[in-house]
Amino acid sequence: MKPSASDLREVKLSCRNVWKIYGAQPEQFFQGVGGRMADAGQHAGIIRGSGHIVANADVSFDVHVGEIFVIMGLSGSGKSTIVRCLSRLVEPTAGEVLLDGENLLKKSDEELTDIRRHKMGMVFQSFGLMPHLNVIDNIAFPLKLQGVGERERYTQAKRVIELVGLEGRESNYPKELSGGQQQRVGIARSLAVEPDVWLLDEPFSALDPLIRKQMQDEFLRIQSKLHKSIVFITHDFQEALRIADRMAIMRDGAVVQIGSPIDLILNPADDYVREFTQDVPWERILRAEDILDNTISQADGLDRVPEGTLVESLLPKLAGNAAGLVVEDASGKCLGVATARGLATALASGCATTMTQQEG
CATH class of the missing domain: 3.90.1280.20 (CBS domain Like)
Structure with a gap:
């Protein structure tokens, strides 16, 4: 069932004042203040001046139920780091990440593993398929880790194989598939666990333009049926326009502007955002x-x-x-x-x- 307007206002995932600092003792910059700064830009400058690297600086946003929230920016803007902070594949230095109101940064390793296995689906640019497993076994593997019985996990794997259009490829191995087909396997594997939140980091950027557009179409078709809460990372503004309900533009680890695609096009916050939007046919x-x-x-x-x-x-x-x-x-x-x-x-x-x- 498609989410109602009230559902879309419900927050599923929140990123609150998240910082990620690399260097010696990065926590020293947040003692007693957490991630909330009166002047985050000035604080980031102080941290950089000490020789540390500021990958994320005071990043905050909400992802609503059933929403595709796109994060984009140039290389080095911090977009991939923040999506990894959301799942704690990268450990934030300060701030909060809330899933259904619970702070993931306070979860134990065991609790976090359970959340990743049952509530989060992740797809990255590198497909990460296991070469010794065929398509259906690659897709069923996360369910095996959950302890799902063989019959049930293969039934579920067959369902998502149909969803992503890979019928007839169940017995093929990754080396026998095209790049687009491999990406479909990666998407199906992440969907097999029926995640509440779906994190995708430039999943189509390694594909040629024609296959990339086809995968975008496939992604939108799947979302029209499943209505997941999605964080989608890209550096391609045209791709963002095709799929985003709302977007965040990042630069130097910080969020510059958040809004719908039309908000950003008609009202860019600064020249950096305008550079992304100026060639878009309205x-x-x-x-x-x-x-x-x-x-x-x-x-x-x-x-x-x-x-x-x-x-x-x-x-x-x-x-x-x-x-x-x-x-x-x-x-x-x-x-x-x-x-x-x-x-x-x-x-x-x-x-x-x-x-x-x-x-x-």
Whole structure:
């Protein structure tokens, strides 16, 4: 069942003031203050000045139930480190990581192992498949670690094999698969445990462009059925635009801006964010709900479109419907009326914001 609007506001995973420092005795910088700093940037500068490496600096964000939360940035921005901090594959120096309100940093090794086996699925750029196991055994392996009986784990493995489109490949070994097929095995293996939270660190970046797009499509298809709470790491803004509900942009270990893709495109926080967004064609990211005309109150008799409809698909319909189009949510509720004037207003808002920031 798809999460309701209230479910989407429910927080599944929280990253709270997380720091990761490499060097001699990094904890010395947080004695008595934890991860909360009045001026995190100044504190990070002091730490770097001492010869330490600041991989993550005061990182905070929430991931909601059923949400795809994308973290992106250039190489060295800290995005891969933070996703490993979430699972404690890398141990944070300070801060909190909350899963269903419980601080993972206070869990014992045994408790953490149990959480990773039952509540977290992880997929990384390197597929990490075991070469001596065939497809179905690779996928069933995490269930074996959980102590799941043979019959049940193979039934579950077959279910996710079908989900990722690998039927007929059950007996193949990794060396007999293409890169895209190997990545599907990695995805299926992480899904076999039915995780509450799914962590993906640049899972498609090693694939050629055509296969990469196919895997993005496959990922979105799977998410449309399972509605996982997902943290997805990428350095590719176009990929982020395709899949993100919300995004965080990172630089030098810190979060620069968090928002929906359209928020970041129309209102970039600074030149760094603007560099990511400046070449994006707005008609491919603006959606029906982004161009509602607040001056229109009468919606009777107008054609209706779903809220997520891209503007590039709306343009022909807007041309033939001068009065606009009713935008409705998944339940059929009217959200407002999308018009050509609403589109112009949205674009003008983005242009005005960009010009003001450039002049400043």
